[in-house]
Amino acid sequence: MTFLTLTNIQKSFGPVKVVHDFNMAINKGEFISFLGPSGCGKTTILRMVAGFETPSGGTIVINDRDQSSLKPNQRNIGMVFQAYALFPNMNVFDNVAFGLKIAGIGKAEIEKRVKEMLALIHLEHLGDRYPYQLSGGQQQRVALARALAPKPQVLLLDEPLSALDAKIRVSLREEIRQIQQQLGITTVFVTHDQEEALSISDRVVVMNAGRADQIGTPFEIYNKPATRFVASFVGTLNLIEAKVVDPAANSVAIGDLVVRLKDKVEAAAGSTVQLAMRPEAGSLNGSAKGDTTLSGPVVSSHFLGSVIRTRMNVAGNIVSFDMFNDPSITPPAVGETVNLRIDADDLLVLQA
Structure with missing residues (x-):
């Protein structure tokens, strides 16, 4: 069942067109990765879905509702950034609880939900720690729990693993995929790392100069590249x-x-x-x-x-x-x- 639809999405910054007529239908519970080099438009599309950027043309529909007139805080979307963006003056518990407090959730419900999220990311013993007391991987887990706590309808991940070392990156991406499947949440993941995209995605969108050169399963993208760019960008060739x-x-x-x-x-x-x-x-x-x-x-x-x-x-x-x-x-x-x-x-x- 189609849950997130992007139709003829365009985005220009002044005279520069960074996204050209992008179209895609994403199913409920699907894990989609946008893969491409810097400047190809993948993060811009993510930010338009989140509401941080306004499309120059086209429509974004989530769960049969047009998002055009909605502000970011009205879209019920969770987002995890590359730089964690945790509040340094709040401990882990309060960071995860932040979105719930803003939504006016009761204290008992907040405590229950935060405990569920900390158990989900296996950090229930670190609720009273502050961000500076955590490793990079632990901070990113907290950022993920904070994004998931308000039960968003879509989860957006903007290169969340690029600041981590290789070994942590592999284990955390597998953990993200496991959590996504466990919750059944529709997820869009932006990365320039082809191994990440191929290993955890249901489908991959290979972006090139503001266009989708190919959309397909990891198997299709790797074994049957549609264009010269896809063939050369994904894998050794x-x-x-x-x-x-x-x-x-x-x-x-x-x-x-x-x-x-x-x-x-x-x-x-x-x-x-x-x-x-x-x-x-x-x-x-x-x-x-x-x-x-x-x-x-x-x-x-x-x-x-x-x-x-x-x-x-x-x-x-x-x-x-x-x-x-x-x-x-x-x-x-x-x-x-x-x-x-x-x-x-x-x-x-x-x-x-």
Whole structure:
């Protein structure tokens, strides 16, 4: 059931248009991530949903109610910011209780709700601490509890994990997802970290220069990128130059090797196209599943712990491929010619 609808949303700051005709329908209880580089418009869309920015055009509807005439405090939205924004003169209990007090909730109900929220974030023993006495991860948990305490209809998260170190970031994002699923709250999460977006989202919106280049499940975004930008921004990507041999047969040439692609080739014979391939798509095992073999000398090999990433030269294209670390197998040496077994289905033709 559609719960949050954005229709033809536009936003300009003076002559600069930062969001172009954005459209999306978000279901109740869905976790949506907006992913993209700085300045792509993702936070601006979040702020328009919250009411902190007014759209230059379009409508925002939450639970069948147009939000255009509503102020931020009338929208029943919880928001968590990157910088925590906790009140330094209030302890944890009072920070979480703040929105409830503003709403005029009774003292007994406030105490009950705050205890529920502190239990939810596993900080019930720190209610009397002040923000400066907490770690960054604990402060962000308190900010989340404060946003959730008034039972908002939508939760907005604006890069809430970017100020934390890597290990805390991973554990906290999993905790946020668990809490979101437990409460069933419709959530919009803004991040520039692709791993975050792919790991916890129901759907991902990849933003590029104020537009949604692609909206899809993490699986679709990673494995079937719709544009060149999505393919290059999400994950590591090999770009391979090829010449079109027969567009009707979807055949292209990579050097002397002619490959018949599963992907549609919409270019004239003789023209150049770019193919994309993920590093994990190939295997040096000659008996591995695949219908195409890329051959060339090894340029470099890097040990990354569980994975060894090797680069080879295929008809002038530097192609990376990954293999799991196996102590019994020696990685290929620089200069050694290797044969990489792939499936033509893993070669995507990049559209502009």
